[in-house]
Amino acid sequence: MAIISDTRHGQIKNAAKALNAGHLVAFPTETVYGLGADATNREAISRIYSVKGRPSDHPLIIHISSISMIDKWATNVPEYALKLAREFWPGPMTLILAKNILANNFSTGGQSQIALRVPNHPVALKLLLEFEKVGGLGISAPSANRFGAVSPTSVPDVLEELDCFLNDKDVILDGGACEIGIESTIIDCTQLNPKILRNGVVTAEAIEEVLGLRVKFNHSSNKLRSSGMFDSHYSPRAQVLLDSKAYPYDGFIAMENIKTPVGAIRLLSPKTIEEYARNIYAALRLADQKKISRIIVIQPKGKGTAVAIRERLLKASAK
Numbered sequence: 001m002a003i004i005s006d007t008r009h010g011q012i013k014n015a016a017k018a019l020n021a022g023h024l025v026a027f028p029t030e031t032v033y034g035l036g037a038d039a040t041n042r043e044a045i046s047r048i049y050s051v052k053g054r055p056s057d058h059p060l061i062i063h064i065s066s067i068s069m070i071d072k073w074a075t076n077v078p079e080y081a082l083k084l085a086r087e088f089w090p091g092p093m094t095l096i097l098a099k100n101i102l103a104n105n106f107s108t109g110g111q112s113q114i115a116l117r118v119p120n121h122p123v124a125l126k127l128l129l130e131f132e133k134v135g136g137l138g139i140s141a142p143s144a145n146r147f148g149a150v151s152p153t154s155v156p157d158v159l160e161e162l163d164c165f166l167n168d169k170d171v172i173l174d175g176g177a178c179e180i181g182i183e184s185t186i187i188d189c190t191q192l193n194p195k196i197l198r199n200g201v202v203t204a205e206a207i208e209e210v211l212g213l214r215v216k217f218n219h220s221s222n223k224l225r226s227s228g229m230f231d232s233h234y235s236p237r238a239q240v241l242l243d244s245k246a247y248p249y250d251g252f253i254a255m256e257n258i259k260t261p262v263g264a265i266r267l268l269s270p271k272t273i274e275e276y277a278r279n280i281y282a283a284l285r286l287a288d289q290k291k292i293s294r295i296i297v298i299q300p301k302g303k304g305t306a307v308a309i310r311e312r313l314l315k316a317s318a319k
């Protein structure tokens with residue numbers, strides 16, 4: 001596949017043409033790298049599933065260039081969802097909405113709802129705009145990793161995951177390392193109140209403040225297919241143990257102020273919660289690269305983004 005590091009106008013145009021021709025384009029977003037396909041092309045979408053090794057009933061987020069594209073995909077959009085879109089898009093937030101009749105079943109993994117997001121990354125936004133110029137309506141893109149594995153936050157990570165599954169017509173756009181580092185907040189907007197299906201840096205507190213509405217949370221009875229359906233996710237090969245004692249040769253991840261236990265191998269020492277989120281996936285990957293077999297992670301405390309990090313860590317540790 002072609003890796004494009006010079007993401008100036010002409011090159012992104014070519015990537016948009018590749019999408020239009022049914023090829024896959026991996027691209028940077030502010031959260032993690034996505035593996036993109038034309039959201040209206042059944043074959044291209046089915047390639048995403050085979051490249052990722054993902055179950056076919058597990059739906060994909062459709063990325064759009066702006067709020068004005070919502071109506072191309074969704075219907076009966078509640079006022080509170082529009083308010084969220086106006087406040088947080090472009091940004092790390094995905095809205096689950098009722099799909100309209102134009103939205104194909106293969107675009108939603110057979111669900112009657114659709115997941116939409118406007119990413120906040122100049123390369124992603126330019127790609128979406130160029131794609132629209134050649135008739136595109138949106139880009140379906142899951143995180144660019146094999147199913148259940150750690151999400152990629154840089155092009156070397158994407159290559160580590162997918163190099164041998166992509167072909168020479170596919171494209172990777174290099175936008176450097178992702179700024180946020182964990183996936184978007186997913187909010188189900190098909191009910192009276194918003195419901196968080198996956199936590200992210202758009203926090204429950206921020207949503208409640210903007211809307212003046214009570215936010216609900218996902219429970220296992222929820223029928224929507226979301227990340228929570230699978231206990232193990234975001235998993236490195238190494239075993240992840242939370243808040244446990246570390247022994248020599250164990251990998252160790254904790255906030256900077258927590259000392260490394262004797263003999264353990266420090267993988268990450270973030271000074272802030274934001275830095276923890278930005279680098280957690282790279283640290284889990286580093287453990288595998290170093291052939292470490294056990295990682296002890298001291299979880300970050302508190303509300304907000306710490307909640308989203310703990311959600312990822314819990315799934316990374318569920319094996």
Ligand code: TXA
Nearest residue numbers: 031034059060113114115142143183184224225226227
């Ligand atoms: O930050 C992100 O959201 C990244 C970047 C690339 O945009 N994407 C991402 O995609 O994390 P993925 O496929 O790894 O996770 C998307 C989650 C999945 O757990 C999926 O089940 C859920 O969104 N989802 C997608 N469409 C849905 C739908 N129609 N109803 C319910 N959940 C849906």
Ligand code: MG
Nearest residue numbers: 142143144151
């Ligand atoms: Mg994913």
